[in-house]
Amino acid sequence: MQYQSQAVAKPxxxxxxxxxxxxxxFGLIMGLQYVMGDFLFPAIPFNVARMVHTNLLIVWxxxxxxxxxxxxxxxxxxxxxxxxxxxxxxxxxxLVAGALTVVGYLLVPYAALAKxxxxxxxxxxxxxxxxxxxPTKLGIVVVALAFLFNITMTILKGRKxxxxxxxxxxxxxxAVFFLFSFYNPSNxxxxxxxxxxxxxxxxxxxxxxxxxxxLAFVLIKVTGVDREIIEKWLYMIIAMxxxxxxxxxxxxxxxxxxxxxxxxxxxxxxxxxxIPFFMMTVFAFNMVNRRRREHPNKAATLWALGTGVxxxxxxxxxxxxxxxxxVNFYTHGTQITAAHGHMAFYGAYVxxxxxxxxYAMPVMRGRAANSNKSQVLEMWSFxxxxxxIVFITLFxxxxxxxxxxxxxxxxxxxxxxxAQDQITLFYWMREFTGLVFLTGLVLYIISFFVGxxxxxxx
Amino acid sequence: xxxxxxTLDKHQxxxxxxxxxxxxxxxxxxxxxxxxxxSYAFARAHNVELFNESQQHLNRESGAINTVVLITSSYFVVxxxxxxxxxxxRQCAHWLSAAIGLGGVFLVIKLFEFHAKFxxxxxxxxxxxxxxxxxxxxxxxxxxxxxxxxxxxxMLKARRGGYTAEHHTGVETxxxxxxxxxxxxxxxxxxxxxxx
Amino acid sequence: MSQAFTKSMARNIFFGGSTFFFLLxxxxxxxxMQVLPKRDHRENITPAVAHGKMVWEKNNxxxxxxxxxxxxxxxxxxxxxxxxxxxxFVKAWIQSRPAEGTPGARRQMPQFNLTPExxxxxxxxxxxxxxxxxxxxxxxxxx
Numbered sequence: 196m197q198y199q200s201q202a203v204a205k206p207x208x209x210x211x212x213x214x215x216x217x218x219x220x221f222g223l224i225m226g227l228q229y230v231m232g233d234f235l236f237p238a239i240p241f242n243v244a245r246m247v248h249t250n251l252l253i254v255w256x257x258x259x260x261x262x263x264x265x266x267x268x269x270x271x272x273x274x275x276x277x278x279x280x281x282x283x284x285x286x287x288x289x290l291v292a293g294a295l296t297v298v299g300y301l302l303v304p305y306a307a308l309a310k311x312x313x314x315x316x317x318x319x320x321x322x323x324x325x326x327x328x329x330p331t332k333l334g335i336v337v338v339a340l341a342f343l344f345n346i347t348m349t350i351l352k353g354r355k356x357x358x359x360x361x362x363x364x365x366x367x368x369x370a371v372f373f374l375f376s377f378y379n380p381s382n383x384x385x386x387x388x389x390x391x392x393x394x395x396x397x398x399x400x401x402x403x404x405x406x407x408x409x410l411a412f413v414l415i416k417v418t419g420v421d422r423e424i425i426e427k428w429l430y431m432i433i434a435m436x437x438x439x440x441x442x443x444x445x446x447x448x449x450x451x452x453x454x455x456x457x458x459x460x461x462x463x464x465x466x467x468x469x470i471p472f473f474m475m476t477v478f479a480f481n482m483v484n485r486r487r488r489e490h491p492n493k494a495a496t497l498w499a500l501g502t503g504v505x506x507x508x509x510x511x512x513x514x515x516x517x518x519x520x521x522v523n524f525y526t527h528g529t530q531i532t533a534a535h536g537h538m539a540f541y542g543a544y545v546x547x548x549x550x551x552x553x554y555a556m557p558v559m560r561g562r563a564a565n566s567n568k569s570q571v572l573e574m575w576s577f578x579x580x581x582x583x584i585v586f587i588t589l590f591x592x593x594x595x596x597x598x599x600x601x602x603x604x605x606x607x608x609x610x611x612x613x614a615q616d617q618i619t620l621f622y623w624m625r626e627f628t629g630l631v632f633l634t635g636l637v638l639y640i641i642s643f644f645v646g647x648x649x650x651x652x653x
Numbered sequence: 654x655x656x657x658x659x660t661l662d663k664h665q666x667x668x669x670x671x672x673x674x675x676x677x678x679x680x681x682x683x684x685x686x687x688x689x690x691x692s693y694a695f696a697r698a699h700n701v702e703l704f705n706e707s708q709q710h711l712n713r714e715s716g717a718i719n720t721v722v723l724i725t726s727s728y729f730v731v732x733x734x735x736x737x738x739x740x741x742x743r744q745c746a747h748w749l750s751a752a753i754g755l756g757g758v759f760l761v762i763k764l765f766e767f768h769a770k771f772x773x774x775x776x777x778x779x780x781x782x783x784x785x786x787x788x789x790x791x792x793x794x795x796x797x798x799x800x801x802x803x804x805x806x807x808m809l810k811a812r813r814g815g816y817t818a819e820h821h822t823g824v825e826t827x828x829x830x831x832x833x834x835x836x837x838x839x840x841x842x843x844x845x846x847x848x849x
Numbered sequence: 850m851s852q853a854f855t856k857s858m859a860r861n862i863f864f865g866g867s868t869f870f871f872l873l874x875x876x877x878x879x880x881x882m883q884v885l886p887k888r889d890h891r892e893n894i895t896p897a898v899a900h901g902k903m904v905w906e907k908n909n910x911x912x913x914x915x916x917x918x919x920x921x922x923x924x925x926x927x928x929x930x931x932x933x934x935x936x937x938f939v940k941a942w943i944q945s946r947p948a949e950g951t952p953g954a955r956r957q958m959p960q961f962n963l964t965p966e967x968x969x970x971x972x973x974x975x976x977x978x979x980x981x982x983x984x985x986x987x988x989x990x991x992x
Contacts, residue, residue: 232956242912305909321906381899384889430859437867450986454884456784528918603988611925674858
């Protein structure tokens with residue numbers, strides 16, 4: 196590790212992985228509730244489990260992004276962090292706030308939680324992914340601002356590279372667009388319209404800048420390819436991301452009361468959205484093929500390549516499948532959306548965070564790479580989790596196609612629950628595959644504790 | 654677009670004039686417009702009568718004048734490139750100014766046209782034809798502005814004597830972009846205003 | 850990519866392109882805001898409808914149901930439930946959920962203990978939602 200202060204990334208990464216486990220456990224609970232309706236009822240109703248599942252995902256990815264920034268920025272700027280103490284303080288605040296929120300979800304009925312947290316004063320709760328109580332939302336803003344202050348000051352006093360600039364823009368964008376979560380008018384159409392300014396402009400906008408920057412950083416490290424080339428690719432990829440993705444937001448504006456021209460704008464631009472993801476895949480493979488050194492950390496390289504491929508499949512291909520308005524008319528709000536969501540989040544964001552953890556953790560523990568034994572185990576976990584998510588996506592897609600057929604296309608349409616009863620088999624297969632995913636995750640964690648002869652520090 | 658990025662080596666035979674980046678950009682633009690043109694054709698095929706009826710209300714005269722304006726401006730840009738190849742910086746700057754001026758004329762005529770349409774209460778939601786008409790023409794309008802900004806940057810640099818007979822990639826780059834803007838209009842005008 | 854294509858050009862395309870398209874989004878949003886009143890019938894948002902939306906949010910209904918296709922896919926679409934089932938059915942259904950669930954039954958809905966006023970307002974909200982012009986979505990009454 197070149198700079199002392201990079202070490203603050205370590206608790207962030209550990210917390211991220213811990214919360215990841217929680218996310219998967221709640222995913223398995225929900226998966227079981229899909230087929231065994233009374234499982235854990237009324238202790239943990241489905242809506243509570245889902246809220247925990249999705250919020251833990253968001254929070255652990257944010258932990259991952261912040262940890263990544265604290266690790267990357269000192270190395271890129273060639274200077275110590277502005278304030279490592281502030282970074283550690285924010286870590287504990289964020290962790291405690293996150294834990295309290297989840298405990299609140301689990302122990303108190305949601306309506307009571309809303310009352311306890313002054314939701315009546317400024318109602319923001321009860322909207323998908325933005326279920327956090329007002330104090331938590333404000334806490335997120337405070338933590339984000341302190342974090343951005345710390346990172347920005349570090350960049351200002353050090354070397355300014357394109358990677359740190361892109362990362363910084365992504366992180367600032369993340370904070371800025373989160374502010375839309377405080378806008379909740381009583382007009383549902385307006386509410387939904389601007390709800391997407393947080394949700395879409397995060398995952399199909401500024402988060403992709405963060406994704407690109409993290410991937411570029413790791414690729415520079417493991418391949419030794421010239422920084423100029425990698426940063427040029429980075430700019431081209433994120434240029435295409437925003438050129439297609441900003442107006443691509445139209446694909447969420449087909450059926451929520453918004454004007455019909457969005458069907459054209461949304462279809463045209465989101466049909467182009469796979470391009471940046473395809474470029475990302477080409478980029479990752481191209482750089483690895485042109486590598487100028489054999490980095491001992493094979494696992495990190497595997498995660499980086501995996502990010503390229505899986506984000507293209509999950510976000511690009513599965514997104515395109517149902518993005519054209521005439522198709523989306525039938526698939527909107529079905530298991531097809533769930534299928535796309537699972538593979539896209541895993542392929543793009545989960546994998547890129549695991550990529551940077553895979554690269555940075557050994558370095559922070561004083562070695563260039565883990566022992567061979569440990570890496571082999573990590574690669575097993577890579578394949579188990581990745582193949583599981585592919586099958587989860589395929590099963591959900593199959594479930595979705597049947598659902599659309601039975602409930603929406605057929606001349607004698609079935610009701611929602613009647614249609615669901617017909618596709619139980621796929622939910623069982625999804626749940627089983629989820630257990631395989633959990634196995635992969637457990638192996639992943641074990642790989643951190645496997646000893647053996649490690650590679651010398653670089 | 655900053656000017657520094659537009660200046661590099663001189664044009665080598667066998668490669669497209671101007672800079673590689675602008676060509677990537679041009680291809681991307683043509684792709685985006687191409688998809689929109691195809692969507693237009695697709696939508697029209699499903700609703701020929703509505704399209705033909707609405708089309709009657711467009712101002713074909715102003716469209717035709719604008720076509721002449723843009724083609725003339727493209728010719729001026731060609732003269733500017735020819736001038737700089739002879740090392741004549743001042744003439745190059747003059748031709749570019751004239752081209753930018755005609756770009757301004759285009760914008761003014763277009764603004765009158767938009768004003769008339771908006772006063773008549775026409776908007777993106779009036780019908781599918783007007784949705785395409787407004788989207789495509791406004792989208793193109795913004796490109797004309799961008800093209801004028803690029804030409805202005807090139808013109809200012811030319812006036813300072815920043816280009817020579819050997820090194821003038823910047824001029825070719827700006828010219829290439831302007832020709833694309835012109836080309837798009839040459840497709841757009843018959844497609845949206847005339848063909849039925 | 851050729852050597853002539855440098856990082857600063859890629860950066861310019863990034864800044865220029867994203868600014869351009871963000872402005873386009875703002876312009877389209879501006880137009881959308883002009884058109885929306887005709888499609889969402891906001892003049893019908895009574896205090897009851899507004900309160901109904903709060904009841905909807907405070908009980909995290911979106912955690913199981915979709916509303917205009919957005920939300921969780923565990924339980925039926927409710928954007929058109931007023932048309933599908935009628936207001937009285939919706940109220941009776943919400944009220945009659947057993948607190949301890951029905952052992953062995955397929956998917957369970959919690960008992961939310963809503964007051965009669967909350968039930969009325971929820972129905973008013975769902976009725977208003979059903980009247981939004983959604984370009985004929987969903988494809989049929991089953992949602």
